[in-house]
Amino acid sequence: MGLIPENVIDEILTRADIESVVGRYVLLKRSGSNLWGLCPFHSEKTASFSVNPAKGIYKCFGCGKGGNAINFIMEIEHMNYPEAIRHLGGLYGVEVPETGFSGDNIQKEEKNRVKEILKEAAKYYYNSFNDEHIGKPARDYAAKRGLTKQTLDNFGLGYSPINGGLYEILKQKGYKDEEMLKSGIFAKSSKTNKPYDLFRGRFMFPIFDSFGTIIAFGGRALGDEKPKYINSPDSLVYNKQNHLYAMNFARKEQSKQLIVVEGYMDAIAMHSAGFKNTVAALGTSFTDSQLKLCSRYAEEVVFFFDADNAGQKAALRAIKMMMDYLKKLTGINIRIRIAKVPDGKDPDEYIKVNGADKFKEVVKNALYVEDYLLERAKNDNTDPDSGVLDRGRYQEDICQYGSWMNDDIKMSRMAGVAAPLLGATQQAVMSQMQRYSENEDKKLELTNSRALERERREELSKRNSAEVISEDPGTVEEVPAAEREYKKVNDSATKEEIALFAYALSLGSALSDKKIVEKTDIIRPDDFNGDTIKELVRIFLNIFDGKNETLFAKMSDYFSRLTINGMPAEDVMLRAVEIADKSSNVTVKRDMYLALLFKVRTSIIEREEERLMNMRAAASGQDKAKIDEMLRRLSDYKLSLRNKIGEL
Secondary structure, eight states: OOEEEHHHHHHHHHHSOHHHHHHTTSOOEEETTEEEEOOSSSOOSSOOEEEETTTTEEEETTTOOEEOHHHHHHHHHTOOHHHHHHHHHHHHTOOOOOBSOHHHHHHHHHHHHHHHHHHHHHHHHHHHHHSTTTTHHHHHHHHHTTOOHHHHHHHTOEEEOTTOOHHHHHHHTTOOHHHHHHTTSEEEOTTTOSEEETTTTEEEEEEEOTTSOEEEEEEEESSSOSSSEEEOOOOSSOOGGGOOBTHHHHGGGOOEEEEEESSHHHHHHHHHTTOTTEEEOOSSOOOHHHHHHHHHHEEEEEEEOOSSHHHHHHHHHHHHHHHHHHHHOTTOOOEEEEEOOGGGOOHHHHHHHHOHHHHHHHHHTOEEHHHHHHHHHHHHTBOTTTOOBOHHHHHHHHHHHHHHOSSHHHHHHHHHHHHHHHTSOHHHHHHHHHHHHHHHHHHHHHHHHHHHHHHHHHHHHHHHHTHHHHTOTTEEEOOOGGGOOOOOOOOOOOHHHHHHHHHHHHHGGGGGOTTTSOGGGSOOGGGOOSHHHHHHHHHHHHHOOSOOSSHHHHHHHHHTTOEETTEEHHHHHHHHHHHHTTOOOHHHHHHHHHHHHHHHHHHHHHHHHHHHHHHHHHOOHHHHHHHHHHHHHHHHHHHHHHHHHHHO
16 A cells, blocks of 8 residues: 655645645635635535635535535545645645555556557547548448547547557557556457457547546447457456446536436437437446446436347346445435436437437436336236236335335335235335345445455555555655544543633644643543543644644544544534634633633543542552542642632
8 A cells, every 4th residue: 555745745735725625616706714615525606615814624514514725625526635736736846755665656556557559549540440542441330320520539439550559659659568568559459469459440438547547448330340349358457347438428417316327329329419428338247336426427327228138137236235335325315216218229329310309308317227127027927928027026126125125214105115016014025125135235245244354365465565655654655535434432522621612722823932832741542531522633733843833734634534423523623713713812811721621621630639539548558548649739730720720
């Protein structure tokens, strides 16, 4: 695992001032010490999105999202933690080094070489397509499919000549045979023992990752050759289960809805017709990784499956997989809908005949997953001639489909619709679904426990191998904030504890001045009772370096993932710090801080005194004498604290 030095993150947070970062996406207007604008993360008419340049943070009081510049880029650009850091580093001239194991660096170099080869291949295919003689078969196919020059250029479509030629070009540019074979677009010839282009004579579709880097290709035969489509195999830079075709375009739409179709041409046709939020699976059944990818960019996914028998079976497999996945990951909240194109046409065909406006109605009328399964169960078990429903088979399908649902609301709705057709009560059908679900859950739990144990062992192995590097206090691991896990803890905190921590944050650099605050009067974790606030104080002390320019911004990432008294720690501390900041006089602020500190410490002493007195009642002899000595010391310490409070 790579590591990003803490000082690099500090430099980025210092240079990437929150006002300029957010200002690239949101029109901000100043009001007092804050800036306000319409939130980019939810629809609103009245500005509730606030930016505080002094603290380097943003906060929406409508949807609750907030954090520092890194958090903002993660949210708006759908990046993970290290991606956001590198993105900001590039914008603000901070070099983000690649450090870690030498093996990681070697593989990174190999990946970069593969990406360069794929980029060169895309240029070659594009130029071949546009060559007056070589590209004619591909241009004829493109014209037949109604592909405009703009579409061809946008998607980088091309042609791999029947006689090859890519190998020689790459060889001239210094790429080795083994590098070409690792790219996934070459295979080794048994005759010449040299690499040859797998896609010769095919119409070419570059496959991009979500950020627009070419990672693979798909190729379509121009004649009757079989198979009609071939795709790059998995490689150093490509795993078909983790990507979706055209996601690099669709993610930019920020429409909160994604449309998933089954083929490249359907996706391209949809984009050409204005449905730029469309993606396509990559020659494989839809996977949980692809669903997770969708959830990064959308709140709803509308699926189009082929109307034939194979397509409908694929629909059931995908629904079952997605529901199982959503049961496991409660953090992903995404709506699933299934659309049906009239007359069993493909989206591409339907749009050509009926136009984009009609197709909008098809998308609008897509069924929620539970409604689709209800309709499917009824249609599959109704005799087409007599119209009679086979209740036995219908009941079996309904109970199975209902058991797939990831919440009781969907299950209850299905039971309510099915009950009259089965001549049963809604509760009776619901109970059957739940029993079916319990049996399925037991199977799933067994599978998950084995997978988790395997992951645990792999993670333990990684941690053991990274132990020496991870001990370096000047580095932080490249773990996306959204993927960090924190155990459930006691998040209670008194008003005095919250105010004390807020004044410490507000004082910032003043805490390092011995003329203002003595070293013994700097807060420590033991001054607090709740696990959450103890942890936040530890983090504060670890990152506190006498500079408060980026202090709250650096703490923001931790605030956003923890709670205090059942509320987001970010909200609690932001309000408390705003109160502390009302005084600009450092001496007044210092006095409030010390008064709170002494009061909190006095409360701790009194609780300890009570505990010792209870112990003393059951003690005797030497033990009682030891407890009396401890009580005397506590009394002296408490008296000294009260004297300090009196001096303020």
